Structures are given as structure tokens and as C-alpha cells.
Amino acid sequence: MSHASPSRLTVDPSALSASPLTPPVSKSDAQRALVLGHLTGAWPLPSVQAESDEDLPADVRVLRRGVEALRLPPGPVRDVDCADGGAPFRILVTQAAVTPGARVRFTGTPRLGERPHGPLFTSLKQALGPAGLTLTEGAPWPVELHAPQDTTKLAPVFRVPGAQSSQYASSLLLGCAERFLREKRAWSVEIEGSLTSAGYMDLTVAWLRRFGFTVEQSEGHYSVTGYQAPESVPSLPGDWSSLGYLVLIAWRTGGTVERAEPQSAHPDQAILRLAAEVGLKMLPSGAPNTWRFEGEATGELRATGKECPDLLPTLAALACVLPRPTTLSDVGILRVKESDRLEGIRTLVAAYGGTTELSAGADSETLRILPPKVKPARFTMDSRGDHRLAMSAATLCVLSGVPLDLTGPECVEKSFPGFWRQLARAGVRYS
Numbered sequence: 001m002s003h004a005s006p007s008r009l010t011v012d013p014s015a016l017s018a019s020p021l022t023p024p025v026s027k028s029d030a031q032r033a034l035v036l037g038h039l040t041g042a043w044p045l046p047s048v049q050a051e052s053d054e055d056l057p058a059d060v061r062v063l064r065r066g067v068e069a070l071r072l073p074p075g076p077v078r079d080v081d082c083a084d085g086g087a088p089f090r091i092l093v094t095q096a097a098v099t100p101g102a103r104v105r106f107t108g109t110p111r112l113g114e115r116p117h118g119p120l121f122t123s124l125k126q127a128l129g130p131a132g133l134t135l136t137e138g139a140p141w142p143v144e145l146h147a148p149q150d151t152t153k154l155a156p157v158f159r160v161p162g163a164q165s166s167q168y169a170s171s172l173l174l175g176c177a178e179r180f181l182r183e184k185r186a187w188s189v190e191i192e193g194s195l196t197s198a199g200y201m202d203l204t205v206a207w208l209r210r211f212g213f214t215v216e217q218s219e220g221h222y223s224v225t226g227y228q229a230p231e232s233v234p235s236l237p238g239d240w241s242s243l244g245y246l247v248l249i250a251w252r253t254g255g256t257v258e259r260a261e262p263q264s265a266h267p268d269q270a271i272l273r274l275a276a277e278v279g280l281k282m283l284p285s286g287a288p289n290t291w292r293f294e295g296e297a298t299g300e301l302r303a304t305g306k307e308c309p310d311l312l313p314t315l316a317a318l319a320c321v322l323p324r325p326t327t328l329s330d331v332g333i334l335r336v337k338e339s340d341r342l343e344g345i346r347t348l349v350a351a352y353g354g355t356t357e358l359s360a361g362a363d364s365e366t367l368r369i370l371p372p373k374v375k376p377a378r379f380t381m382d383s384r385g386d387h388r389l390a391m392s393a394a395t396l397c398v399l400s401g402v403p404l405d406l407t408g409p410e411c412v413e414k415s416f417p418g419f420w421r422q423l424a425r426a427g428v429r430y431s
């Protein structure tokens, strides 16, 4: 994805229609399943193979290419380009570190390079350095990692802080699964302090169990202690982060959302509870995992970045069309996503004529969003290369019926390559 010359899109919501809307496969679920498929011999993972290439999120392709590089016989240094993928990069770094003798040179976008990775690198060096792991950082790229051959004499534990990103802990726990299979002894992750985005660590544990691993868990401590091959390779769900946009668009247009499994472990499934809290009713529409939404959104919207950080831009779009102010708490984490998303959300709300108030408490920041009294005739937004800002701006355009001039729409590729096609099904037109 290049941001050298971003394109522009005018999004016209004047002829909306009711249609079924389908999300892509969940990138967070697919990344975990791909790693576990690789470790347990289910490669290439059938449920990723079943996805059409044009609909596969770019981050899933990045993770798959990285695993393919690790599956090659030991030899020259392998190049792995992680593009804009935070979770793919962080997951692959640990997988490289636990692949005996692997030598990998990682690169990515400048933005990925400036996002925080230090605590993960430190954790890997502390645990595996004594066996020979080396990890050298460029400025910021490349990051070059040489993995040890044998770690059987080491203490089998990774220690990592819980602040900044849950991806460090998830990545290390997937590393523990590799070590367990190879060494037949338990490996653990110990988390210092409280864990941010904890639902994503729960998702990692859920996937390890689905693939047959025993995971023992107590406050801040996770151990992989057993493995028994499951009867079948688990399949992949639709993406609840992407469903966040589609649920709101289906509500506005009278359409349906497909591939929406309410029993998924994804944190962004919180959209269902939050939609219900503002007044939307979720109704089955006959077909499996297919729902429609109706009702008036008159309730108050309150959400926290600790539970569902990736939904907050979507909720900010909804906040702009609600009759009363919205409160988003624990928003600090948004500063270290694909863009400074806190700034991006504030810019989106302002572009639509609303206002935001940021307040800092002892250990968390809260954003209040006040919708405009009168909606604008049209609004303009630059995605800043951030897929969630682009899709949230488009969702606001559909919810409000106000045309949008968007710069940089192509970044949706990261998690939802078919987003603009799905909106076209809902009657959105482009020029």
C-alpha cells in the first residue's frame, strides 16, 4: 500500500438501498489460526485457502508470507516485509525467534517502524539471548533477527509489560506453543501490570485451545502445558471489526449483515451490546448468521478502548448522528495505531461539524463527542493511510446522508479489501 499519491473518492449516499452486506474473514482470527496451523501441521490452512484472494485482508497475506519464509529450510537471511501490519510484525518476530536457526530481515512502513515494539524485543532478548538470539534494529528498519538453535537449557518464561499493546503477550504465547511442541515442557508468559486490550489475549487463548493446546491461566500468567491434536481444523469467522461498520450501515439502509457469528470471541463483537444500549434491536433474518437491525438510536453511547479499541473510530461516526453526547474512555492507546487515531477521530468529528473534549484522568484519557446541531452540506476527510478512519468516515456519510470527499480510500485493503464494493451494494455511488 503506497501513500505516495493517494487517490480521492467522492462518496454519494443519496440513493441507498437495502442489501445483504458481508464482512471479510477476521484478520485477528486468521493470523492466530495461520500460526497455529503452521505449528500443528495444518498448512496451508484450508479456511484461509477458501477465501478469495481479492477479499483476503492485506495483513493476513503479510502473515502468511512471513510464515512461508519461516517454513523454508535454514539458509540465507530471509526478507519479510510487514507493510503496515502491527499484529503480523509482532507475531512473526516471536515466531522467527523460536524457529531454530532462522535468520530474518524485517521491513515495514515508516509508520509501523515508529509504533512501539521495544517491550517485545526486550522480552525476547532477555529470555532467548543467553541461548544466542540476536535482534538488531535499523532506524527503524530493517529489524534483523537471528534465532538460537537450542533453548532447552533456558528458564521457559517470557516476561512482558501489559501496557501499550496486548500483541506482545499474544505473540509470546504463540511462541510458547512452538516451544511446547519442540521441547515437550511448559513455557509461560508473565505479564507485568494490567493488560491493555485484554480481549485480544483471550482470543489468542481461545485459538490455542481450538487447535488442541492446553493453556493454564491465572492473574497475569499464561502457560502452554499440553497438546492433543483436535478432531478437525477449526474454521474462521467473519470479522467483527468490519461488521461494526456494516451493522450501522444495515441499520440505516434496512439491509442485513451476513457472516455475523454472535458466539465469536472477537472483542469488537461488543458492537452488538453497544448498539442495543443506544436502542437498536438485532433481529434474525432467516438465513444462518444473518441479521437485520431496527429501532431508534436515542440511548447514550459509552465505550472503552480497553475493551474494543478498534471499534472506537466506528463509534465516533455513530456519535455524530446521535441526539446526545458520547463518552469514549481509555482512548490513549489510539495514538499508537496505524495513525494517531485519537487525533484522526477528533478531525473526523470536526470535519462533520461536531466537537470533542479530551480530558485526562490519573491513568486514562476520556473523549466526549458532541454531535453538531445542524449537519453540514458535505464533509471532507483524509484517511491518513488508516483503514479504520477511511471506513468510519464512509460509515458517517451513509448514516447521515451527507456526501463525503475522502482522500486515501485505498488503505481499506489492510483489513477489508471489499469495503467499497459492499457499500456499492448498499446503493452508495462514487465519483
Ligand SMILES: O=C(O)C1=C[C@@H](OP(=O)(O)O)[C@@H](O)[C@H](O)C1
Binding pocket: 027, 028, 087, 164, 165, 166, 167, 170, 196, 197, 200, 309, 310, 333
Ligand atoms: O491482537 C490483535 O490481533 C490486535 C490487538 C489490538 O491491538 P493492541 O493490543 O495493540 O491494542 C487491536 O487494536 C489490533 O487491531 C489487533
Ligand SMILES: C=C(OP(=O)(O)O)C(=O)O
Binding pocket: 084, 085, 086, 087, 088, 310, 337, 338, 388, 415
Ligand atoms: C491496530 C490495528 O492493527 P495492527 O495493530 O495489527 O496494525 C487495526 O487493525 O486497527
